[in-house]
Amino acid sequence: MLHIALFEPEIPPNTGNVARLCAATGSRLHLIGKLGFRIDDKQLKRAGLDYWPYVDLVRHESFEAFETIGWERLWVIDNPAPRQHTDVRYRDGDCLLFGKESTGLPERIRAKYAERLVSIPMFTEHVRSLNLSTSVGIAAYEALRQVHGW
Secondary structure (H helix, E strand, C coil): CCEEEEECCCCHHHHHHHHHHHHHHCCEEEEECCCCCCCCCHHHHHHHHHHHHHCEEEEECCHHHHHCCCCCCEEEECCCCCEEHHHCCCCCCCEEEECECCCECCHHHHHHCHHHEEECCCCCCCCCCCCHHHHHHHHHHHHHHHHHCC
16 A cells, blocks of 8 residues: 655645545545645545545644654655655555645655655756645656556
8 A cells, every 4th residue: 555645735626636546546645734724625525526435544633643653664755855756666555745735845854854855857947846736646656656567
């Protein structure tokens, strides 16, 4: 199983899209810290369509609570990073952590997991970052491709 973790997501449709991806791939979704919306938000539910019953959702009140799982392989997807997401050799049970839409991950998390920090390349300087749900889709499907040998 792949784990997808969102640190303090802010935009309901992004989280809904990620939830739908998790339902489609059998990945567990972890929502960490203060959310920028309520779980019963209409936009969140609309983006996830009628797939919410199939989402394996775990809620963590803080990043410290999330860390108590004792992740053996936590990959931090954020820009900038010293290597690309495709340089990683993913395994079953890995967790992909993404930051909030407005600011990414806090420096304290980036520093703590510096050896596990990877990015998704962008090919122009005109765009600061990719959409959160797009980034999750890119990284998750690369990890799943490797794990399942597609």
